[in-house]
Amino acid sequence: MAMTLIIIATCSVLFVYWFRYTALLILQTRREAGLARKVAVVNCLSFTDLQESLRRSLAGPALNGMLSSLKHDYTVLKGMRQSAVAPGMRQYTLEERVLIINFRLLTLWSSLTRRFRSDSSARGTLLEMCDILGYFADTLGRLAPVTTRG
Numbered sequence: 779m780a781m782t783l784i785i786i787a788t789c790s791v792l793f794v795y796w797f798r799y800t801a802l803l804i805l806q807t808r809r810e811a812g813l814a815r816k817v818a819v820v821n822c823l824s825f826t827d828l829q830e831s832l833r834r835s836l837a838g839p840a841l842n843g844m845l846s847s848l849k850h851d852y853t854v855l856k857g858m859r860q861s862a863v864a865p866g867m868r869q870y871t872l873e874e875r876v877l878i879i880n881f882r883l884l885t886l887w888s889s890l891t892r893r894f895r896s897d898s899s900a901r902g903t904l905l906e907m908c909d910i911l912g913y914f915a916d917t918l919g920r921l922a923p924v925t926t927r928g
Contacts, residue, residue: 801880804873805909814915821858823851823915829908832901841900845888848907852881855914862922874917881910 818826824847832844863869870878888903 797876797880801876804877805906805913813919814912817915817919818851821854823854823911825851825908825911825915829905829912832905832908841897841904842892844904845885845892848904848911849885851911852914855911855918859914859918859921862918874914877910877913881907884910 815826817823828844828847860869884903884907888900888907892900
């Protein structure tokens with residue numbers, strides 16, 4: 779019985795490690811940051827500005843409001859993505875599904891550990907969430923060029 783629990787725990791840890799590694803690899807393949815910025819500006823999304831603020835080491839109290847802004851941007855991008863897909867096409871690719879799950883897990887993690895984490899740790903989580911939104915904005919800009927017109 780103890781050996782079964784050890785095997786289950788080990789497999790669970792390895793799965794989490796694989797999932798996180800896969801999500802980070804997907805984010806590294808994002809092609810055009812300029813296209814994501816253009817989609818963000820045209821659609822009044824704030825994730826690119828938040829990303830710059832986080833990289834400039836903004837003070838801790840402002841981090842709390844950033845999570846709700848990122849959630850809003852996620853909702854907007856998800857809605858735009860759903861309306862941009864032609865009938866009969868697959869809604870999301872496997873990579874996008876991994877990033878959607880990762881975004882939701884990061885949101886949950888950030889909400890649960892907000893009080894106990896250091897600012898640098900919270901900043902890293904929010905930066906990764908911004909990267910995910912950038913990936914979706916880039917994908918949306920390539921999928922529906924109408925969303926990038928100025």
